[in-house]
Amino acid sequence: MTKYLLDTNVFIQASNREYGFDICPGFWDWLVEKNRSGLVASIRKVAEEIKKDKRLVEWVNKRGGDFFLEEDDAMVDKLNVVSHWAISKQYKNEALQKFFGGADYYLIAYALAHDYVIVTHEVYSRKNRSIKIPNVCEDLKLACMNPYKMLQQEKVRLILDQTLLL
Template structure:
């Protein structure tokens, strides 16, 4: 199983759960799983995060080459499928316009093209004003889960003191 991480996975990890300064094991786990071909994100997610100017931005720049995949032609082939689904669901025009311009659109296309499981903190919502990743995943038959579900499934262990 391969996982594709949304920007909020990195941002919430840094801000709420696995700070770069006190839980390097989480960040090392991401790098190790990336090297093993299991965990990725995309260049558009890296771009969203890089708009900030903090330690996460520095970490993203340091690991941009391997962890964050570029959008290749076979990914672009999925854009039509994603946009057709989104425009056919009754979302407000502003929500559609926003979705088609942000990393979420590209993330879903990558997941479709390469059969990745999408990892996000977002939850499904019945709203016409904002398009949520889980709604799109469900509509397009993609699997999604939270970062915690991924960590449990992969049996990640962040053990203090080598116990």
């Protein structure tokens, strides 16, 4: 069973674009249901990054610790692996500070510690300006995909309510 760990941008883009709460509640219902079965989650640091969209903040606050997992000893152990990787790639100090101060650093460590696939809208980049999740995942042999791939892999179908066609 594949387990998915969602990045901040998955929630923000879904809410602001293709899966808005008003037009696609099925997406949000699917996340909640799959969280109950242990398939989908995120981490507390991601929840802390979601601050601007009032409706999304309310959704996050309702989920709490069941959806947004707390740091644990296994994750803390993997922070060393991730930090050694980042430092070895010789990123500029600004990029390192942003990475170590944000949720991505912890998200990757949690995924490594607990065998999750990371789901993000970030894409691999050959440029060395900022640290991208797919770059870290590739080097650390950690699976990473975008949310559309996750939905396809899980055979999710968001079907139009037939009463709207009348």
